[in-house]
Amino acid sequence: MSEDRSSWQVKGSSILSELVSLMDLSSDEAALLKALSAQAKSTAPQMTESFYERLFKHENTAEYLQGKPMERLHSMVGEWFTELFSGTYDEQYVQKRLIIGEIHVRIGLPVRYPLSMLDVIMQFGESVAQTSTDPEKTNAAFRKILALDVAIFNQAYEDNQLNHLSNLVGGERLARRLLSGSV
Template identity: 30%
Template sequence: MASETFEELKVFVGFGSQDAANLRALAGPAEPLLPEVVGRFYDVIFSNPQARNVLQGGDEQVERLRETLTKWLVGLFGGVYDSAYLESRFQIGVTHVRVGLPQKYMPLAMEVVRRSLVDGLRTQSIPDLDEKLRSLHKLLTIDLTVMLESYQQIRWEQIRELERTAVAAKLSRAEHLAEIGQLAASLAHEIKNPLAGISGAIQVIGDSLEAESPYRSVVHDILGQISRMDATVKDLLLYARPTPPQPSVCAVARLVPRVLSLLQEEPSLRKVQVEFHNSHPDATLYADEGQLEQLLMNLIINAAHATADGGAIHVEAVCRGDRTLLIIRDHGIGMPPDVQAKALDPFFTTKAKGTGLGLAICRRIADSNGGSISLESEPNKGTVVTVDLPRHVNGHQTRDT
């Protein structure tokens, strides 16, 4: 604690050399009172279960405390209130933080000390007692403030430390993701072209086979696997190399059916029903249409993966002020809280064949289009994904508007 702060405290309560002299004059009368004051202090602590709990060191500790408190009391009447005094008082505060004494007990305990000292001194005939007691009150308030300052200082240090570790964790995560992103992008690029070549060649072979050839189904399987790889590579590129959105006003009533028709060939959707509740036929979105299609496809495919055969998925748009909410609801397997907490992270997947990029891409699309995405899920009940997007041109928060 800075010595200017100590000076400031003294000035604030008007503590000067006369107060120092007054306290010095109380030293003699106070001395016989100290055992009583200390006794009263520990009676109060021991009658409070929470405060008593702090005393874990047994009789030995209590004995030590009686001595240190007595010394502390003697110090009050020493007549010297310099920076060494300040430092020792500040350290007492530090000790209490270290032993885990809740801060509230400092002013409360000080009140006990104050009362028993004053009551004891009043039983004696001391000239100008009121004047001298005023000096004692000033000093006890200064002492208390200094001890509370150490609580404050340690708390600041703890907050700064927390911030430092949080920032460090964020930075290393961001760097890590940027590296993975770059790696993924270059890898995806390397894979994309040969994959297209292989796919073309296999198709040529397939076309040359007799209609009844047993190899036709093999070729079909190979093409299926290749298209899965192609989808993964596309996801990787989409995630690692996001394109800036080109927003326009799109009608939800056209967007959703278009997405559903794009998904017609999607195997995971064959055994589930997607129902579009067109309850706001004039609902619009101001966003990049291609990116929104991507987002909806990812969400509907996820919902389908979670849904048992014959189940239904519901897609709905709700207008709220200048926002439009796209809600994708399923009644599938749902997510336990730990999965839900990580579901939006890139590369997080619980599926053997998943990339873990679907929701990460959705989040990025929502973010870059001035929106947000949230999940609500309960195991075995289902999942609701809500995408909140601007409804009109002026509802869009871009950096250049």
């Protein structure tokens, strides 16, 4: 039987302080990203063009977008991208992005799709980072912030599954043990 783990106590937006310390994000790195906020904003429309072009090209992803207000989605995803360069990565930042993750959980979208779209985001984010006075350090900072988003998207999906299973079996500890195959 596996042991209980302290990481099991870390939930929702409190993953922030844990991950920021795990990734060792410094205030210098946050400032380098913030300095590119305007550049990110002007790159956002190109980013969202590529983003939705890819999603519309594939039947299984295009299906989710039929009849959706695309102008609004372009603007929301553009804002999400621009905020990667906001320089402020606090609980509110994480909470807002967790809610975005939850919206995708609720439309029944498999997590592999948002995660694989990080490829497009990475490409445009790196091109923004290249315009920095210190491209190498900024790129490293951008990778950290993007890794934080991978964690947030996953967290939204995991929280949802764990909640459902916990309700079904009558407790989170048992749900965790079932998921790890130890009972």
